[in-house]
Amino acid sequence: MFDTASKAFFHLLAGSTPLKKLASRYGMRRSTSFARRFIAGETPDEAINAARAVEARRMLITLDHLGESLTSLTQADSATREYVDIIDAVVGAGIGRNVSLKLTQLGLDVDRACCMDNLRRVLDKAEANGFFIRVDMEGSAYTGVTLDIFETIWGLGYRDIGVVLQAALYRTEGDLARMLRLGARVRLVKGAYEEPKTIAHQKKHDVDEAYSQLMKTLLASGNYPAFATHDPSMHALGLRLATELGIGRDKYEFQLLYGIRRDLQKSLVDNGSNVRIYIPFGREWFPYFMRRLGERPANVRSIVASIVDEKAARR
Numbered sequence: 465m466f467d468t469a470s471k472a473f474f475h476l477l478a479g480s481t482p483l484k485k486l487a488s489r490y491g492m493r494r495s496t497s498f499a500r501r502f503i504a505g506e507t508p509d510e511a512i513n514a515a516r517a518v519e520a521r522r523m524l525i526t527l528d529h530l531g532e533s534l535t536s537l538t539q540a541d542s543a544t545r546e547y548v549d550i551i552d553a554v555v556g557a558g559i560g561r562n563v564s565l566k567l568t569q570l571g572l573d574v575d576r577a578c579c580m581d582n583l584r585r586v587l588d589k590a591e592a593n594g595f596f597i598r599v600d601m602e603g604s605a606y607t608g609v610t611l612d613i614f615e616t617i618w619g620l621g622y623r624d625i626g627v628v629l630q631a632a633l634y635r636t637e638g639d640l641a642r643m644l645r646l647g648a649r650v651r652l653v654k655g656a657y658e659e660p661k662t663i664a665h666q667k668k669h670d671v672d673e674a675y676s677q678l679m680k681t682l683l684a685s686g687n688y689p690a691f692a693t694h695d696p697s698m699h700a701l702g703l704r705l706a707t708e709l710g711i712g713r714d715k716y717e718f719q720l721l722y723g724i725r726r727d728l729q730k731s732l733v734d735n736g737s738n739v740r741i742y743i744p745f746g747r748e749w750f751p752y753f754m755r756r757l758g759e760r761p762a763n764v765r766s767i768v769a770s771i772v773d774e775k776a777a778r779r
């Protein structure tokens with residue numbers, strides 16, 4: 465059953481308050497608790513420790529303070545302040561200066577102008593400290609507005625900022641051309657959200673085909689593109705295309721999520737690729753966690769086993 469459950473099912477569960485409460489009680493309690501497989505911890509200190517361990521394995525990092533779909537300007541203001549504080553903490557810790565964030569975390573659902581202001585507060589702090597900020601891409605309802613905000617910000621002269629495009633969406637070829645015209649740095653992903661067939665490929669084969677085409681375009685004309693995937697066939701394709709096009713390994717990077725396919729993380733580094741690990745942390749880890757389960761429902765089995773162990777240990 466776990467192997468065939470759909471992404472949609474996990475997105476539905478992600479909205480369940482009782483499940484969230486239950487998961488929050490057990491998910492992070494101990495160093496062995498189940499959510500720690502994908503999430504570095506709840507505090508900046510835990511994320512910084514995880515980042516140090518990743519860097520010791522010769523990989524780059526990006527930190528993501530989890531949180532999304534905030535519904536008030538007060539919440540968005542405190543999320544913005546938290547990002548500014550994280551920048552200080554990262555500078556103090558001396559780890560890589562790279563952060564990922566979501567616009568709904570900065571108030572996009574509440575007020576677009578405030579969201580822009582909040583983003584600029586983070587960017588001003590980031591630029592003054594030599595950071596790169598990646599704007600994650602959320603569900604398709606946000607694609608257009610995210611790219612519009614990104615383009616406006618770019619027009620204001622911010623350059624240490626990048627965007628994410630999802631191969632699953634039919635519109636992405638056009639969006640990529642638009643981002644290439646700007647000269648913006650793009651992270652290419654397959655797409656984590658459940659989308660209807662009217663706007664997105666449904667079959668893995670079709671998503672992979674779209675990813676391959678977009679990868680070719682990005683390698684030929686992109687500005688230090690990032691290929692964010694755990695799919696070894698996409699890694700192999702990227703390496704082969706780069707060799708054919710005479711593009712050095714310093715001109716692009718692979719990105720993988722914390723805790724996923726550490727074997728591939730290591731082999732990519734060992735063969736000389738730049739590899740960046742996306743390190744999520746924070747108290748609001750439940751929706752992120754559910755997306756990871758939706759991508760690979762078989763993960764549920766190991767999680768159920770770890771909850772059973774945890775309960776047994778408490779008796």
Ligand SMILES: Cc1cc2nc3c(=O)[nH]c(=O)nc-3n(C[C@H](O)[C@H](O)[C@H](O)COP(=O)(O)OP(=O)(O)OC[C@H]3O[C@@H](n4cnc5c(N)ncnc54)[C@H](O)[C@@H]3O)c2cc1C
Binds near residue numbers: 601654725741742757
């Ligand atoms: C650094 C990074 C940033 C991302 N940012 C965004 C973003 O901003 N917006 C967005 O929509 N999506 C984002 N994603 C998620 C992405 O869209 C996919 O949902 C996710 O990467 C799974 O697809 P895949 O490319 O790994 O390939 P798939 O074809 O789904 O999987 C390939 C192989 O990877 C392994 N694998 C994949 N997922 C898991 C998992 N959860 N647990 C265990 N093994 C797994 C399995 O071995 C699988 O066979 C990001 C992904 C990464 C790596």
